[in-house]
Amino acid sequence: MPNFETVEVTTDVLICGGGMAACGAAVEASYWAKKNGLKVTLVDKAAMDRSGAVAMGLSAINQYVGVKDGENSIHDYVNYVRNDLMGITREDLVANIARHVDSTVQLFEKWGLPIWKDADGAYVHEGRWQLMINGESYKVIVAEAAKNALGMDNIYERVFLTEPLLDGKGNCVGAVGFSVRDDKFYVFKAKAVIVAMGGAVHVFKPRSSGEGLGRSWYPPFNSGASAYFTLKAGAEMTCQEVRFIPVRFKDAYGPVGAWFLLFKSRATNGLGENYMETRRDELQNWKPYGLVKPVPANLRNWLMMLDVMDGKGPIFMRTEEAIGKIADEVTDEKERKKKLKELESEAWEDFLDMTISQAILWAATNTAPEEKPSEIAACEPYFIGSHSGASGAWVSGPEDIAHKDHFWGYAQMTTVKGMFAAGDGSGASSHKFSSGSHAEGRIAAKAAVKFAVENTHEPKVDAAKVEELKKTILAPLDRFEEHKNYTSDPDTNPNYIRPKMFMFRLQKIMDEYAGGVSTQFTTSKPLLEKGLELIDFLREDSLQLAAEDKHELMRCWENVHRMWQAEAHVRTILFREETRWPGYYFRSDTPKMKDDWEVFANCKWDPASNKWEMMKREIHYVF
Numbered sequence: 001m002p003n004f005e006t007v008e009v010t011t012d013v014l015i016c017g018g019g020m021a022a023c024g025a026a027v028e029a030s031y032w033a034k035k036n037g038l039k040v041t042l043v044d045k046a047a048m049d050r051s052g053a054v055a056m057g058l059s060a061i062n063q064y065v066g067v068k069d070g071e072n073s074i075h076d077y078v079n080y081v082r083n084d085l086m087g088i089t090r091e092d093l094v095a096n097i098a099r100h101v102d103s104t105v106q107l108f109e110k111w112g113l114p115i116w117k118d119a120d121g122a123y124v125h126e127g128r129w130q131l132m133i134n135g136e137s138y139k140v141i142v143a144e145a146a147k148n149a150l151g152m153d154n155i156y157e158r159v160f161l162t163e164p165l166l167d168g169k170g171n172c173v174g175a176v177g178f179s180v181r182d183d184k185f186y187v188f189k190a191k192a193v194i195v196a197m198g199g200a201v202h203v204f205k206p207r208s209s210g211e212g213l214g215r216s217w218y219p220p221f222n223s224g225a226s227a228y229f230t231l232k233a234g235a236e237m238t239c240q241e242v243r244f245i246p247v248r249f250k251d252a253y254g255p256v257g258a259w260f261l262l263f264k265s266r267a268t269n270g271l272g273e274n275y276m277e278t279r280r281d282e283l284q285n286w287k288p289y290g291l292v293k294p295v296p297a298n299l300r301n302w303l304m305m306l307d308v309m310d311g312k313g314p315i316f317m318r319t320e321e322a323i324g325k326i327a328d329e330v331t332d333e334k335e336r337k338k339k340l341k342e343l344e345s346e347a348w349e350d351f352l353d354m355t356i357s358q359a360i361l362w363a364a365t366n367t368a369p370e371e372k373p374s375e376i377a378a379c380e381p382y383f384i385g386s387h388s389g390a391s392g393a394w395v396s397g398p399e400d401i402a403h404k405d406h407f408w409g410y411a412q413m414t415t416v417k418g419m420f421a422a423g424d425g426s427g428a429s430s431h432k433f434s435s436g437s438h439a440e441g442r443i444a445a446k447a448a449v450k451f452a453v454e455n456t457h458e459p460k461v462d463a464a465k466v467e468e469l470k471k472t473i474l475a476p477l478d479r480f481e482e483h484k485n486y487t488s489d490p491d492t493n494p495n496y497i498r499p500k501m502f503m504f505r506l507q508k509i510m511d512e513y514a515g516g517v518s519t520q521f522t523t524s525k526p527l528l529e530k531g532l533e534l535i536d537f538l539r540e541d542s543l544q545l546a547a548e549d550k551h552e553l554m555r556c557w558e559n560v561h562r563m564w565q566a567e568a569h570v571r572t573i574l575f576r577e578e579t580r581w582p583g584y585y586f587r588s589d590t591p592k593m594k595d596d597w598e599v600f601a602n603c604k605w606d607p608a609s610n611k612w613e614m615m616k617r618e619i620h621y622v623f
């Protein structure tokens, strides 16, 4: 075994991850922990200033309810989310986030985040729920507050958490991982553990290839650790079939929200037709959700996909038309020119704030958005429960709102005692985005501290089990060293598989059998069953992963995490015998939405029996 020092850290509350939810958790947990004399520790695989989905920054805060401003009610937000997810949502969780999110946004502003204001000092909205920001440094600002609250002594950066720790009695009591910089193996023991390690990308084959490989909408750093941790601990999971397919500017994945909502742009096909109008009748097939306003995200995708499948591409965002229209509202020629310049700079800033590569692609292709339109396309599928997808752990709701079946002692606690989840880690509570994830992290942290106060027993961790985990986790390093000279090309070797090759194989399976880009997001029972068989073979080969260095060791375990997310996804699509989100995936053998499937499709892997269990859970409307 490689000579890694074992470092043990005993704490009360362990925050896994350093993203939006984790930063919210850090601020809130440290407040309650100080009152109770408890210790809080945060571990991120990267550096918090630029880790996770908000690494590059964002140009909008997508969840702001505006209750105090009298703009909307919590009920309005719950309606919006339920409709967008075609009826499948935990209203208690959505409402709990919605009632806390505005105060999170106020904190962001207090910490220095510039939110756009109009001449009267009111927030500038992108759409009904979204606020425009100068957000290049969004994550740096949010991370700074988290660091100040916890203190750097309680933060471990560049430590890749690999496996949850269980006490054998059904409690989660910590996690293990390794440093990607030093030869150190970490054992974190805790009374309460918050899982906030984001969602997953690169489970499906991306559209990007060759020189663009690795470019995706979702950040390449989020590789399914939240799903893996909760699944491996034996927690019940929900909405594992509800992947997210964003429509984005083609090839560099720039955001479309500002164009559709702020600039009121249209998207048209290669023939100049607006699919939202020409395909409107199709929405009747997805009643009642097909008829709500705004049209649910997956159905907007679907109408566009129908055009693409009919060979009516490319699809264009009509940037030139939208900018021209707004500028034309100004009659004075000098003022019109000024307005045009202002709109141009807003268009570029939208990309420079959050997807710099899209601005580079515009520059490289001589694209002036005020002169010519740009292509948009559906991305490959991602797992991001905080956006318009819904995958994540099945967590307890808040005592005052949740139905009795949806409350088990502590808000945001999974079905595993002591294990909490937030952000992309928790399911069936979509449309929380950056601000709602932060708010949900705060909710989870308050409950986790309460759990640690009320469950005072020291975390019991079996030393032999930890040693065994250390051996397994570091094994790919030895495997590479032992066999690397057997072939002239270290990538091809009968004794091991390198993580990149392993990832390619996983992506090919998911793409071809589980409805990826190359099958136009379409799958069926026979395809899914074949896919599961191939995942079984892949699992066998996961025992032969090999790593040249610590960075590649992280890649090995990232891909094991992805594989578990993939399996939960395939099993749940197979279980749900209908098509409910046609613009996310389409089951060709069950092509319609069915009333008796207006339920949650949940799943669970049992650590004792190594068996998967699939179950339907009733929806409880609390509004």
Ligand code: SFD
Binding pocket: 016, 017, 018, 019, 020, 021, 022, 043, 044, 045, 046, 048, 051, 052, 053, 054, 058, 059, 060, 061, 062, 063, 159, 160, 161, 162, 196, 197, 198, 199, 217, 218, 219, 221, 222, 223, 225, 226, 255, 256, 257, 354, 386, 387, 422, 423, 424, 425, 432, 433, 434, 435, 437, 438
């Ligand atoms: O417009 C481990 N999102 C947007 N939200 C907004 O509010 N406005 C926008 O403008 C947004 N846009 C957007 C968004 C996301 C993406 C990818 C793009 C554009 C390109 C959504 C939010 O970003 C998202 O909802 C939140 O960030 C979710 O928060 P959270 O905490 O669940 O995930 P995270 O922030 O990605 O953080 C994850 C953390 O986990 C760490 N991590 N640490 C230790 N061990 C491991 N094994 C780990 N694995 C992961 C990560 O390093 C990170 O710290 S728009 O396009 O929609």
Ligand code: AMP
Binding pocket: 062, 127, 130, 246, 247, 255, 256, 257, 258, 260, 261, 294, 295, 297, 300, 388
């Ligand atoms: P996006 O950039 O696509 O992630 O969008 C940002 C926000 O705007 C999210 O809340 C989306 O749900 C919303 N949004 C984007 N496009 C539309 C649209 N055409 N109609 C309604 N809402 C949209």
